[in-house]
Amino acid sequence: MVDVLFDWPANAVVGTRIPKERFYAQGTVHAGAKEKFVAEVAKITWSHKLSVDTVNVPGVDDLVEIDVFRIDTKDGDLSDSILTAIDKAIPRPLIFEVTRPTAQLGSGNGVIRMVAAHKQLGVGSPKLSGYYSTDWMPYDQERTDLPAAINLQLLYAALLEPLTPVEMKAGESMLDLAERLETIRRLDREVVTLERKLRTEVQLNRKVELRRQLKTKLAQREQEK
Structure with a gap:
């Protein structure tokens, strides 16, 4: 696992706030998770969209877009059940940036971490792996350029790989690694x-x-x- 934040391209900015009620309406949030949404989540923002139009990387099969969601927490960490509910409601791969307002690492702007599960798309509901995460970092941490990739499938794997606690083996796909x-x-x-x-x-x-x-x-x- 590598503590990294990616420098999402300016062309990929969306910046749309998503009401929590949207996920309640889609039926992916059970009663217990709804309580956690209320207690833990301050704001959900669809921050970036990675597609052929925004990053000039072509899609493959079902994978034509990767979305980045920023979740601002109220006062601490975020339950995986919240991430799962959001992931199940969005039929595209998601990368989350989770923020915490408390400046525990010496930054005046709070802290942030990147987290994601590998999402296997296909017929029916998406299949999710467990969630992988960086450690908390200063919000103003220097960001890294996006990995070079010839298609979105390989870009998705390159975005997830730094989050995992083991290295990919030669010839191993992201699904195999998950x-x-x-x-x-x-x-x-x-x-x-x-x-x-x-x-x-x-x-x-x-x-x-x-x-x-x-x-x-x-x-x-x-x-x-």
């Missing part, structure tokens, strides 16, 4: 469960078996990385 990260997350959960069981187990034969299972899961996790 699936590998989900496998790592599953193995992380299984390792935690086995470690907890091992701490509380009193029978020697069960401890031996749990250690064997734990060693296997740790090796599998290391192989995925």
Whole structure:
């Protein structure tokens, strides 16, 4: 994972505020998430649109546009359920910039982080991976030029790659990487469960078996990385 903010092109600016009620109306927000929208979100802005018209990069198949949304929080972090509700309501890949007003990193303008999930488009509802994020950075952090790409699919992968905790392997697609990260997350959960069981187990034969299972899961996790 690399702490980076991209310098979105001036041609791509949209700057349209999106009312939270729009997402309520589309039915992607359950009751619990609606409460979080109210408690956590100050403002949602469709800040930029990346398309062949705005960045001169052609689309591929279903991917003809990537949108950047800025979410200004009221006083802290943002629940993934809010991001999921927005992602499910918008049938295009999204990159989020989340802001927090508290100047915890020495900037007078608050802090910001970039976050996104890999969105697999196709028939039916979009399929989302888990969310990947940078750390918090000063709002006035120097921004990086967009990665060079010959189409929007490759641009999308290049925008997401800095957010992920592992590097892409040679020949690996963003979908492959997302699936590998989900496998790592599953193995992380299984390792935690086995470690907890091992701490509380009193029978020697069960401890031996749990250690064997734990060693296997740790090796599998290391192989995925």
